Amino acid sequence: xxxxxxxxxxxxxxxxxxxxxxxxxxxxxxxxxxxxxxxxxxxxxxxxxxxxxxxxxxxxxxxxxxxxxxxxxxxxxxxxxxxxxxxxxxxxxxxxxxxxxxxxxxxxxxxxxxxxxxxxxxxxxxxxxxxxxxxxxxxxxxxxxxxxxxxxxxxxxxxxxxxxxxxxxxxxxxxxxxxxxxxxxxxxxxxxxxxxxxxxx
Amino acid sequence: xxxxxxxxxxxxxxxxxxxxxxxxxxxxxxxxxxxxxxxxxxxxxxxxxxxxxxxxxxxxxxxxxxxxxxxxxxxxxxxxxxxxxxxxxxxxxxxxxxxxxxxxxxxxxxxxxxxxxxxxxxxxxxxxxxxxxxxxxxxxxxxxxxxxxxxxxxxx
Numbered sequence: 001x002x003x004x005x006x007x008x009x010x011x012x013x014x015x016x017x018x019x020x021x022x023x024x025x026x027x028x029x030x031x032x033x034x035x036x037x038x039x040x041x042x043x044x045x046x047x048x049x050x051x052x053x054x055x056x057x058x059x060x061x062x063x064x065x066x067x068x069x070x071x072x073x074x075x076x077x078x079x080x081x082x083x084x085x086x087x088x089x090x091x092x093x094x095x096x097x098x099x100x101x102x103x104x105x106x107x108x109x110x111x112x113x114x115x116x117x118x119x120x121x122x123x124x125x126x127x128x129x130x131x132x133x134x135x136x137x138x139x140x141x142x143x144x145x146x147x148x149x150x151x152x153x154x155x156x157x158x159x160x161x162x163x164x165x166x167x168x169x170x171x172x173x174x175x176x177x178x179x180x181x182x183x184x185x186x187x188x189x190x191x192x193x194x195x196x197x198x199x200x201x
Numbered sequence: 202x203x204x205x206x207x208x209x210x211x212x213x214x215x216x217x218x219x220x221x222x223x224x225x226x227x228x229x230x231x232x233x234x235x236x237x238x239x240x241x242x243x244x245x246x247x248x249x250x251x252x253x254x255x256x257x258x259x260x261x262x263x264x265x266x267x268x269x270x271x272x273x274x275x276x277x278x279x280x281x282x283x284x285x286x287x288x289x290x291x292x293x294x295x296x297x298x299x300x301x302x303x304x305x306x307x308x309x310x311x312x313x314x315x316x317x318x319x320x321x322x323x324x325x326x327x328x329x330x331x332x333x334x335x336x337x338x339x340x341x342x343x344x345x346x347x348x349x350x351x352x353x354x355x356x357x
Binding site: 096097133134156160161162166169171191192195196197198 | 253280282310322323342
């Protein structure tokens with residue numbers, strides 16, 4: 001009986017976060033069409049040979065995004081070859097945060113030679129649909145047999161924003177490796193400190 | 202001699218005359234979340250580089266001054282880089298004045314401790330926990346002066 005109560009309590013408490021707006025793990029994600037820094041519009045459907053996508057809401061200015069830039073680049077290099085490219089999306093309003101403007105995005109991408117798409121959520125419609133609340137915020141989407149995109153992992157890149165060398169749990173890599181092996185990511189939901197998303201006033 | 206021993210015993214306590222701020226990991230911080238007395242505690246998570254945090258800070262400081270000694274306690278928890286304590290955080294706080302206690306939370310294991318602060322927190326800052334003994338309210342995002350005071354009044 002005690003176990004039943006504990007199980008119920010855990011179930012109820014885990015509902016707390018999933019009751020919020022946006023996708024939960026297991027949901028089907030809608031595709032989108034957003035401008036890349038090269039001026040062209042992209043949908044996930046346009047990306048060839050993909051088994052899934054590592055969608056990362058991220059930006060120029062946030063110290064946490066900056067701390068993860070090199071790791072995001074490395075993740076793209078490693079996983080794109082296996083059919084899982086990174087797709088970065090800047091969700092921020094550039095009036096509220098000028099450092100995240102369109103031109104600043106282009107400069108940063110050039111400075112760091114970003115190998116992935118760096119899209120702008122220009123109408124700020126995509127990040128609320130996903131339920132992204134901070135930068136960086138990761139959503140791994142896995143292509144299903146019918147072509148739909150299932151949310152397979154949500155949350156942090158790893159457990160140490162400060163020191164890539166001191167990471168104990170590489171949450172995102174582990175999730176991707178699990179998916180490629182036909183397994184379920186565990187954990188499939190993690191949290192991290194990040195900068196709030198700058199909504200247009 | 203006693204003071205020197207105290208300094209040795211608490212090496213992370215920075216006692217710059219104007220600003221007192223304690224660098225802690227989550228183990229060292231968590232008792233601030235577990236007080237059982239009658240005081241309404243307002244715990245605000247912020248950082249010097251976080252623009253919305255800085256935008257709401259004056260309203261928090263004003264409220265702290267207005268309610269000083271009146272069954273409320275303000276605690277500010279910086280998520281700045283601990284290496285920037287002396288170069289950035291203390292200079293910033295030196296320019297400000299509010300009856301409050303200050304911490305710098307230096308603990309990268311955020312996936313572990315974020316839900317221990319609140320199950321409603323996804324990790325974005327600013328974020329504020331308001332509690333009094335058993336009653337807790339959490340707010341992710343900026344809080345206005347009116348919202349903050351309404352929440353505090355709701356706890357008193």
